[in-house]
Amino acid sequence: MSSEKSKAGNIRTRNSQQILQAAQEEFVLHGFKGTSMQSIADRAQLPKANIHYYFKNKANLYRVVLEEIMTAWNHVLADMNNDSDPAEVLSKFIHAKMQLSYTNPNGSKIFAMEIIQGAPHLKEHISQDMRQWVREKSDVMNSWIAQGKMRKVEPSYLIFMIWASTQHYADFETQVLEVTNRREYDDEEINKITTFLTEIILKGLDIPIK
Amino acid sequence: MSSEKSKAGNIRTRNSQQILQAAQEEFVLHGFKGTSMQSIADRAQLPKANIHYYFKNKANLYRVVLEEIMTAWNHVLADMNNDSDPAEVLSKFIHAKMQLSYTNPNGSKIFAMEIIQGAPHLKEHISQDMRQWVREKSDVMNSWIAQGKMRKVEPSYLIFMIWASTQHYADFETQVLEVTNRREYDDEEINKITTFLTEIILKGLDIPIK
């Protein structure tokens, strides 16, 4: 009995994952409204009705995809402790965001499209969790400024600059690869970009690089 | 006779502009596939059939919207002369891109979504015009480096950083305004951001600010 149950649970888990994966890829290519349940089904190699068996409707499926992305991001960024050393904290932050762009570009792309379209499914999350997150980090940065550890700047501008210049390599992947005439990123390239961004930003803030 | 002709021409121009404006706004909200001709017609306050009278089909209308955006950008960015002073050229570049984000956020957003989705309608433009543009600017920057006018960095990374951190204020407008608890940008805010970005980047490159 329990083995049947766990087997069923495994099928459920496996299919759910397959659908979520396929959904991510389709949502990236065509956006929320532009994606059809049929195309997700085809990509997941399941009949369309099965998608509706696992997820009530398209909006629900999209919501789950978004939640998975936000959860993955929270795990990585919550890890950024309030260390008192700006060079270390900012380096880690830039590194973490670049790795996210490298390892999960689709998550970044879906999030970006959601925001560009006015965040109809995420406004609440942004005005609560995200605003709180920016406030906390801004407080830390302001204390660094008060201690003379970095140049006086508006912390939120700095946070946006780091978000923008790291996410760019996920969201605008197509443009970057076309312009630089490459087929894909590799570890070495990502490391060089990370070093470049870190140096510009630390120097730009008058923070000595360790 | 000629007055009839010019009047007809005026109606044509006026309606075309109305449709293009409406189309831009709808494409921003729902993407290419997600936008319906009916919703564009409603926004332009014209019957749907009129949209098809002015534009052969949805793909054609979208293409014209994209071309308008690319033309506006080219005008502004071509203006950037190959001045030999890095501080001045880079400041002007950052300023011009921030003003574009401020004055035409919808253009930036539609372009961003197009790239995120893999640039199905723009790949040719990117791999030709844009690659060429980056090459030219990279050559100028490399000459600055050779002359000791700035720190040695990979020019394309620098260009991407400026694109990313300026466009962010157009594309992620919703997120920025929600997080900073504002209703809209104003001239003062845009100027402060421009100054911030310019200072970080020039300092980050060891370029003395004039």
Add this chain to the structure above:
DNA sequence: GTCTATATTGAGATAGAC
């Protein structure tokens, strides 16, 4: 838990009256 068949709505596009 799976999948075929289908109800229902909305989409792009055009014909043809005005």
Add this chain to the structure above:
DNA sequence: GTCTATCTCAATATAGAC
């Protein structure tokens, strides 16, 4: 040049057999 009516196809969603 304008707009109503309509064709055709694709979409979401579900019923119900297996």
